[in-house]
Amino acid sequence: xxxxxxxxxxxxxxxxxxxxxxxxxxxxxxxxxxxxxxxxxxxxxxxxxxxxxxxxxxxxxxxxxxxxxxxxxxxxxxxxxxxxxxxxxxxxxxxxxxxxxxxxxxxxxxxxxxxxxxxxxxxxxxxxxxxxxxxxxxxxxxxxxxxxxxxxxxxxxxxxxxxxxxxxxxxxxxxxxxxxxxxxxxxxxxxxxxxx
Numbered sequence: 013x014x015x016x017x018x019x020x021x022x023x024x025x026x027x028x029x030x031x032x033x034x035x036x037x038x039x040x041x042x043x044x045x046x047x048x049x050x051x052x053x054x055x056x057x058x059x060x061x062x063x064x065x066x067x068x069x070x071x072x073x074x075x076x077x078x079x080x081x082x083x084x085x086x087x088x089x090x091x092x093x094x095x096x097x098x099x100x101x102x103x104x105x106x107x108x109x110x111x112x113x114x115x116x117x118x119x120x121x122x123x124x125x126x127x128x129x130x131x132x133x134x135x136x137x138x139x140x141x142x143x144x145x146x147x148x149x150x151x152x153x154x155x156x157x158x159x160x161x162x163x164x165x166x167x168x169x170x171x172x173x174x175x176x177x178x179x180x181x182x183x184x185x186x187x188x189x190x191x192x193x194x195x196x197x198x199x200x201x202x203x204x205x206x207x208x
Contacts (some may be wrong), residue, residue: 014040014072015105015112016048016095017161018131023059025155028075031071031133033143038072039106045074048062077101086124091116100126109133113161127174131156132163134173 014031019040022028022149039182048068052060053086066072077083077098081104096117103110109127111134112118135149144152153171157163163171 013099013106013108013110013112014038014100015045015110015114015117016044017113018111019044019048019063019072019135020059021131021156021159021161022093023062023133025152027138027144027152028059028066029136030063030138030143031066032069032133034141036064036137037106039102039108039148040072041095041102042074043077043093043098045097048096075102077105086120089116089120092120093117096120098126103127106191118168131161136171136174136178139175146175148179160162178206 014121019028021084022030031040038172043065049060049064055065057065057114060196063072081103083097083101085202086092086100087094093114096112099110099112100117102108103121103126104124107127110117110121111129111131112121113130113185118128118130120126135144135152138144139146139149153168153175157168
């Protein structure tokens with residue numbers, strides 16, 4: 013469940029395509045769409061166009077929370093935005109992960125036992141899935157901070173350590189430089205040709 017900040021900052025640093033390449037179900041809420049895309053397009057924000065394309069291509073789906081009592085309970089928390097409440101409610105409903113950077117929203121997620129990640133979590137997943145390198149993820153982190161993404165020194169060090177601890181696909185499968193991602197069709201063709 014994608015909140016505003018991860019979408020905005022991945023777009024600002026030119027990595028919005030990471031979302032379409034990750035093997036995750038990408039859902040956002042109506043308030044996030046309104047906040048990021050509708051207002052962004054009206055203001056001429058360059059990242060809004062890239063984000064709008066993700067919706068048009070159905071990479072990211074806009075879904076409203078169905079559990080209205082949970083949503084209302086979250087919305088009653090002082091300082092929690094409508095978008096944050098929607099994302100947290102969706103994550104709980106779908107047994108998914110709330111990708112959210114807001115400090116209050118992250119605290120609320122812990123209280124409600126909602127699985128939690130942030131923008132850096134998406135970069136870590138991208139390393140794990142061999143979409144970007146560790147070096148690119150580290151540069152991306154610095155670029156996001158330069159664009160205004162908030163990250164204290166302790167969190168920065170923890171994130172870098174998490175990036176460094178990701179075992180790359182090459183190290184998991186040996187150093188075969190011929191290793192590449194294969195499509196589902198290529199995999200099925202291989203199975204047919206080898207009678208598997």
